[in-house]
Amino acid sequence: GENVEQHPSTLSVQEGDSAVIKCTYSDSASNYFPWYKQELGKGPQLIIDIRSNVGEKKDQRIAVTLNKTAKHFSLHITETQPEDSAVYFCAASRNTGNQFYFGTGTSLTVIP
Amino acid sequence: SQTIHQWPATLVQPVGSPLSLECTVEGTSNPNLYWYRQAAGRGLQLLFYSVGIGQISSEVPQNLSASRPQDRQFILSSKKLLLSDSGFYLCAWGRGGSGYTFGSGTRLTVV
Numbered sequence: 766g767e768n769v770e771q772h773p774s775t776l777s778v779q780e781g782d783s784a785v786i787k788c789t790y791s792d793s794a795s796n797y798f799p800w801y802k803q804e805l806g807k808g809p810q811l812i813i814d815i816r817s818n819v820g821e822k823k824d825q826r827i828a829v830t831l832n833k834t835a836k837h838f839s840l841h842i843t844e845t846q847p848e849d850s851a852v853y854f855c856a857a858s859r860n861t862g863n864q865f866y867f868g869t870g871t872s873l874t875v876i877p
Numbered sequence: 878s879q880t881i882h883q884w885p886a887t888l889v890q891p892v893g894s895p896l897s898l899e900c901t902v903e904g905t906s907n908p909n910l911y912w913y914r915q916a917a918g919r920g921l922q923l924l925f926y927s928v929g930i931g932q933i934s935s936e937v938p939q940n941l942s943a944s945r946p947q948d949r950q951f952i953l954s955s956k957k958l959l960l961s962d963s964g965f966y967l968c969a970w971g972r973g974g975s976g977y978t979f980g981s982g983t984r985l986t987v988v
Contacts, residue, residue: 797975797976799976799977801976801977801979806982806984807981807982808883808967808969808979808980808981808982809921809967809977809979810979811976811977811978814976854921856976863909863926863928864923864926865971865976865977867920867921869920870920870921
């Protein structure tokens with residue numbers, strides 16, 4: 766089965782700096798990679814995703830990159846703000862699959 | 878638009894009592910439905926998923942069970958709760974090739 770590893774487990778950055786979270790996956794057939802943000806006491810929310818036919822996707826201050834050869838993908842948050850503080854999860858799945866395989870999460874703290 | 882409802886938001890139950898958590902989805906048909914548990918505020922552990930009415934797949938042996946009596950209803954149950962069943966329970970729906978949508982979660986404390 767798929768194995769998704771996520772690093773770092775905790776990350777602290779100064780407001781305005783960039784944050785990068787990295788994930789690796791093991792199943793070369795995985796072709797869909799979403800990222801979730803979970804605020805304290807709430808369910809995770811999808812913030813950005815990328816499919817295997819694309820190397821990079823950007824949405825305002827958030828971007829995701831994918832390297833299929835190396836089987837890793839990353840979340841980039843620029844100009845971080847205190848409201849970006851949350852736990853972030855990466856995940857991997859197949860288009861035809863019924864399951865997502867989640868990373869273990871990264872707790873991001875943006876220091877004002 | 879699709880929405881997912883999960884209740885209750887918080888629950889405190891004594892050891893040995895039964896449990897029933899309900900999740901319903903609106904605005905879509907034949908969704909895949911999932912129950913996750915999150916302990917210590919971090920990792921997401923898949924407990925059960927269902928691809929259709931009456932079809933339940935269990936990921937880990939445990940004190941819990943799940944049922945899908947209707948297309949858009951998913952229920953998580955236990956006959957007798959253990960202390961170790963405490964945690965944050967999340968329902969989600971999705972389809973292959975697209976992201977999950979999670980419910981708002983239920984904080985279960987077994988005392």
